[in-house]
Structure formats: C-alpha cells, structure tokens
Amino acid sequence: MSRLLKGMLLLACALGLTGCLDITDTYTFNPDGSGKVVHEAVLAQMNLSMGGSSEAPSEADLKKIVLEEIKKARGVEAWRDISYEQRGADQFCFKGTAYFRDINEVKFYNTGAAVNVYDKVSLRKEDGRMIITIASSEDDEPDDSEIPHVTEENVDEEVAKMQGEYQKTRMMAGGIFSGIKRYRTFYLPGTVVSSSNLERTEDGALASRFEGIKLLEFMDRMMNDKEVLREELLKGNDPLQGGPSNEEALNEYVFGEAAPVEVIITPGTQPQFDYTAEVAQAAAEFPSVAETLGAPKKAVARGPEGSQFKVGGVRIVHDSDMENNVRPFNYDEGFTLSIIGRLPQEVLSVTEGQLLKAETDHGQDLLPSDEWKQKISFPRLSEDKRKVIFEVDLRRPAESAKGIKEISGVLTYLVADKTRRVDLGVAAFVAGSKGNEFGAEIESVTDSEWNPGRQELKLKLKINKDAVKAIDIFDAAGNKLDVSQGYFASGDNVTFNYTREDNQPFPGSGHIEIEVYEDQQRYELPFKLTDLSLLGRKLN
Known part of the structure; x- marks a missing residue:
C-alpha cells in the first residue's frame, strides 16, 4: 500500500482542492496475455492550465496535452481511436485504445496526477491459469528511522499525535478523494474459475468500481479508533505511512469481500481479437493522427558524439517537516544532483529531458515514484550555448548505499542555422x-x-x-x-x-x-553517469 498521508498531500498539489480523476478502463485480453484497453480519463481543468494561467487551455494546448498522454504512457505498443473534448468549463476528457503485450508494464500518465491506490492491474500465470489482480502500486517501504519507536508507555501519546496529523489533512483530502473514481471492466479469454471483489455484468464481463470516498471513509473509521491505532503502532506499523496492516480489511470495506481484488481463469485457445493485425493497423493510422495533433513530422535524430557529463553539486535532505516549517535548504526529504554536460555542438535550446534510470550500488531504485519528478525541468544553457546544467531529484539513498551505480536519461535540444x-x-x-x-x-x-x-x-x-x-x-x-x-x-x-x-x-x-x-532541427542526447560516490565523484 502506498503512503496514504503523503499521497493525500501530493494529490492536493496535483489535482487542486476541487480535483477530479475519473478513469474508466475496458480491457480485452487474449489467452497469451496480450490485450487492449479503451482508456477514458476525465480530468479537472486545474490540471491542464498551461504555465500557471487561470485561462482555459487553447485548442493547441489541448493537443499538446493529448500528445503528452500518448508519449508518457508506459507499456503501450500502439494507440488507436484517439479523441478528446472539453466538458463544460472545468473538465477535459481524453479517450483512446491502447494495445499492450504485457499488462504488468502498462501505466497511463493522466497529466501526471499519480494516485497510487488500486491503480495497478497485474497478470500472472500459474499452473496453466491466468490470475488478474487489481492492487495499489508498491512504494519503497519507509526507513526504520521514519517509524516512531512505540512502547506501552508512549503509545497513547503517539496515537494522539497521529490523529492530529490526520485531521490536518482531512478537509483537503475530502475534496480530493471525492473526485477520484476508477471503473474497470474485463473481457476475459476463458472460463472463470473464481473471482473476488468483482461483479458480473450483463454481457458476461467482470467489473470493478472504486470510488475514493470509500477509502476516505475507511481511513476516518481507522483514525478515529484509538484501539485499532494502538494495535497497529505496537505491531510496528504506521497507518499514515503504509496504510492498514490488514489490506483485506480495506478491500472488504471498499469492495465487499475480505479478499484480493482478482479473478482466476482457465484460458481458452482462441484469441478474442487479432493483436498483430490491429497493432499494425494502428501503427499505419497513427502518423496522420500525430500530424493532426501537431506532432513534429520529422523523427528526432540522435545528436553527434562528443558530449560529456559530470556531477557539479549534491544536496541531501535527511529530515524535513513541512507542517512545522523545518525544511533544510527549504526542501523536502530527498537527494538532488546538479549535472553539468558539455554539448557536442552549439545549440539553440535544450527543450526537455527525461530521467530513465537511477540506481545505487546495492540495487536500490532512486527514481521518484511521481512521474512528473522524473522529468528534467528547466535545463539551463551556458552563455556560449555549449554546456547545459540541470538538476535531478531522487529518492534518498538507504544507509547501506555507498555509491551510485548508474544515473541515465535523455535530453532533447534544438539547433538552427x-x-x-x-x-x-x-x-x-x-x-x-x-x-x-x-x-x-x-x-x-x-x-x-x-x-x-x-x-x-x-x-x-x-x-x-x-x-x-x-x-x-x-x-x-x-x-x-x-x-x-x-x-x-x-x-x-x-x-x-x-x-x-x-x-x-x-x-x-x-x-x-x-x-x-x-529550419530548426531536433536532436536527442542520451547521458549516462556510472560508478559515482554519494558526493558525485567518480569512484576508482
């Protein structure tokens, strides 16, 4: 379970106090696990204002948003039947059919509004059966230092403190979670052996309905029950960080059964649709769709060789308390590197960047869970336009980490003669x-x-x-x-x-x-730094 209190605060930033994230996904699976999903997302207008403007996005802005949804979706091999529309004064709807080889790799962007609650559809195969599950994305477990040391002597004090923290976010969370809905329908390629927390539709599909207000009601019940909180804390679990230790109790309240949200089927032999043919058709249609949306006609080319990158500075924040206004460097907890790159040629601008991998010597993934933070924002050029400097914000390395195995990504830049x-x-x-x-x-x-x-x-x-x-x-x-x-x-x-x-x-x-x-030309410039100390210096 993702960290619920932090999730509420992040959602407040992502969705605004009157947020909306209404998602309807209709899946069709083949026996080999490939499939397609009709993805429809209704998003709050506040998510879409460009550059902080309070004005509604223009048609050109909306096309950019649609292109971003397509580009930043993960695990999607092809898109088809893309549409979008403005709904009233404050909502925007994106709809498209996404084709995937492996549902475990699929993650939609949804304007970067990460809601890691019942957001993950996964599939595994065991003993000739297919098991499809809906669960919450796993976040890194909190460090021991983040969990309060609770004994019988101080447990009541910690309970009161936790209830106070929850109340600080409760009003904001109410506005946020009331606008969150996830509806899913599954058309399955075989015979259902068993299912839990899913409903049968009239046409034989299975469906799941999650509404954020149910999660909030569950949290209210738990956070107002001192005995439950005492029990959780004495077991070493912090419900505000990791949610309840008994996830099936949450499933029961939200969906009706104290069981996983899953279905087990015996797959048949016939596919429900021709995956290869439909993907090929989607690929053939997409260039004209992309052109209509204003995508560059020319493919991005890899830039010439000759770039060099190094770490210019490091910032690490171990403890940060926004509520009490105790924030070292005025930053949240994390690890930030300032990277300097020598470019292979004089450039017009560095327009964007994406962090792709960040890993410690012990294999810890340092990539932020929020996809927005994986973007490289505001890269700056030197006066001679031959160097670039940018920052990457990462998770804080574990105490066991001695160095960084790899940090890599890609920059996009423009040149014009x-x-x-x-x-x-x-x-x-x-x-x-x-x-x-x-x-x-x-x-x-x-x-x-x-x-x-x-x-x-x-x-x-x-x-x-x-x-x-x-x-x-x-x-x-x-x-x-x-x-x-x-x-x-x-x-x-x-x-x-x-x-x-x-x-x-x-x-x-x-x-x-x-x-x-x-005649601007767009180039991609990969970068990669390996075997660094936590101070950013090259290890011998």
Whole structure:
C-alpha cells in the first residue's frame, strides 16, 4: 500500500482542492496475455492550465496535452481511436485504445496526477491459469528511522499525535478523494474459475468500481479508533505511512469481500481479437493522427558524439517537516544532483529531458515514484550555448548505499542555422495595438514599477521563446531604441517587457522587427553517469 498521508498531500498539489480523476478502463485480453484497453480519463481543468494561467487551455494546448498522454504512457505498443473534448468549463476528457503485450508494464500518465491506490492491474500465470489482480502500486517501504519507536508507555501519546496529523489533512483530502473514481471492466479469454471483489455484468464481463470516498471513509473509521491505532503502532506499523496492516480489511470495506481484488481463469485457445493485425493497423493510422495533433513530422535524430557529463553539486535532505516549517535548504526529504554536460555542438535550446534510470550500488531504485519528478525541468544553457546544467531529484539513498551505480536519461535540444527578419506590423505604441505577425499585440505602455522614472512596454507574441533570436524597436524615424529586455514564457506564448535605458518615454509610433530561427532541427542526447560516490565523484 502506498503512503496514504503523503499521497493525500501530493494529490492536493496535483489535482487542486476541487480535483477530479475519473478513469474508466475496458480491457480485452487474449489467452497469451496480450490485450487492449479503451482508456477514458476525465480530468479537472486545474490540471491542464498551461504555465500557471487561470485561462482555459487553447485548442493547441489541448493537443499538446493529448500528445503528452500518448508519449508518457508506459507499456503501450500502439494507440488507436484517439479523441478528446472539453466538458463544460472545468473538465477535459481524453479517450483512446491502447494495445499492450504485457499488462504488468502498462501505466497511463493522466497529466501526471499519480494516485497510487488500486491503480495497478497485474497478470500472472500459474499452473496453466491466468490470475488478474487489481492492487495499489508498491512504494519503497519507509526507513526504520521514519517509524516512531512505540512502547506501552508512549503509545497513547503517539496515537494522539497521529490523529492530529490526520485531521490536518482531512478537509483537503475530502475534496480530493471525492473526485477520484476508477471503473474497470474485463473481457476475459476463458472460463472463470473464481473471482473476488468483482461483479458480473450483463454481457458476461467482470467489473470493478472504486470510488475514493470509500477509502476516505475507511481511513476516518481507522483514525478515529484509538484501539485499532494502538494495535497497529505496537505491531510496528504506521497507518499514515503504509496504510492498514490488514489490506483485506480495506478491500472488504471498499469492495465487499475480505479478499484480493482478482479473478482466476482457465484460458481458452482462441484469441478474442487479432493483436498483430490491429497493432499494425494502428501503427499505419497513427502518423496522420500525430500530424493532426501537431506532432513534429520529422523523427528526432540522435545528436553527434562528443558530449560529456559530470556531477557539479549534491544536496541531501535527511529530515524535513513541512507542517512545522523545518525544511533544510527549504526542501523536502530527498537527494538532488546538479549535472553539468558539455554539448557536442552549439545549440539553440535544450527543450526537455527525461530521467530513465537511477540506481545505487546495492540495487536500490532512486527514481521518484511521481512521474512528473522524473522529468528534467528547466535545463539551463551556458552563455556560449555549449554546456547545459540541470538538476535531478531522487529518492534518498538507504544507509547501506555507498555509491551510485548508474544515473541515465535523455535530453532533447534544438539547433538552427538560418534566421529570418520580419516586421511585426505594429505601428502604434499604445495598449491594444496589434500587428500582423506572430499574434503581436502591445499589452501596455506604462511607468515601470521597478525602474522609477522609466517607461515599460509589454509586447505579447504567439511564438516559442526559443525561436526568437532578437527583437528591435524603432521610432518613426527608423532610429533603434536603447532598451533592456525581460520576458515571461509559457509554451508558444511569450510576453516581452522592454524598459528604455535613456529615461525617455516610448514614442507614439514606430515599428518592431523580430529575427527568428528557421529550419530548426531536433536532436536527442542520451547521458549516462556510472560508478559515482554519494558526493558525485567518480569512484576508482
């Protein structure tokens, strides 16, 4: 069972106080274990706002979200029948059919909102039978240091402390878990031998219905029962960290039976569908679907050889208490490495990255359980654009770890050899004045808040910031103005802030030119560091 209290807090961040994660999955299995699932996820609008904006996502933003769902799903060999729609003012629905060879490898992204409760469908084969189970993803067991030392003398004090911690999260959790639903239906390739906590549908399938409010009700009962908490703590179990020691009691409350959520079947010999043919058809259809969604037409190419990576700095936090505002380095518990890479060529930008593996010398997996944290966010380029620096946030290594066996991943970067200079078509330097290129619009011309006595002009453009090489502002006589530049960017939207350096007001008219990079090429750059000490230095 995943850590429930931490899960509630993470969900609060991921879903917002009025969160929604309503998932319906319909599985069809073949006797060999291959299958397909119609995956439908209804997500809260709050999950989808781009760059922190409170505005509803644009059509272009929604297409990016759909592409991300496809790209970040694990264990899926092919997608088909993809659709999406805005539902009302605050919900978005993604739907698609995913094909898989091994259900044990399948994990959907769902905008990164990880809810590790009854989230895992697994399949195993024993004695000629197929056993399909629904359970919660396993997280690393908490270190002994995280479990309070409880005796008969202090157990009542620990119970009171635990109940207080739970109450701090209860109101927030109520809003979150009431919006979580997971409905699953299974079309099985054989004869059912036995099943538990699954219902038979009219067409012969088996179905499971989980609603988060039931889990919350169970937690309320447990956390208000001092005798149950005393028993759990004296057995060495912390219910807020690992849930109840008797998971079947939870299953009974949520589904009706004190048993696993599973079905055992004797598989037949005939597949329910032609997996190879349908996957081939899906693969043939997908390029046009991807193009409609705005995916790059050209495949990402591997960059040239010559890159080198090393650890530039290390941060480790052993104990962090957000509730009591005791946070070393103002960070949560974990292990962070700052990595410096020398690039094989001068680049335009490093757009994204993904951490793929992080393992200690004892085999401990250091990858964060939250997929969002496996992304490499905000990589920064050196002034000469030949080096990159980025951070990776990892789990804290166990006390037994002496070093890091491997850290690896991939970066994506852009290069461009050509530029094009364009007049934006903005003639008047007043708020609301629009141009005819890149959605140019003057947002405001006001006195600068941060530079008294100077004016500031804000220019909005619909273009990725990395595609802009330079912007120049000219007065009506064609004289280039001396300005300093700042910006705020989100996706393909950027607002530039310009302040005059000569303390003069902006003229009433003139023109603005932009120089943009053309023929951008996208490259992948794998990186791998091995045999490191916990200080990030190479081991001999």
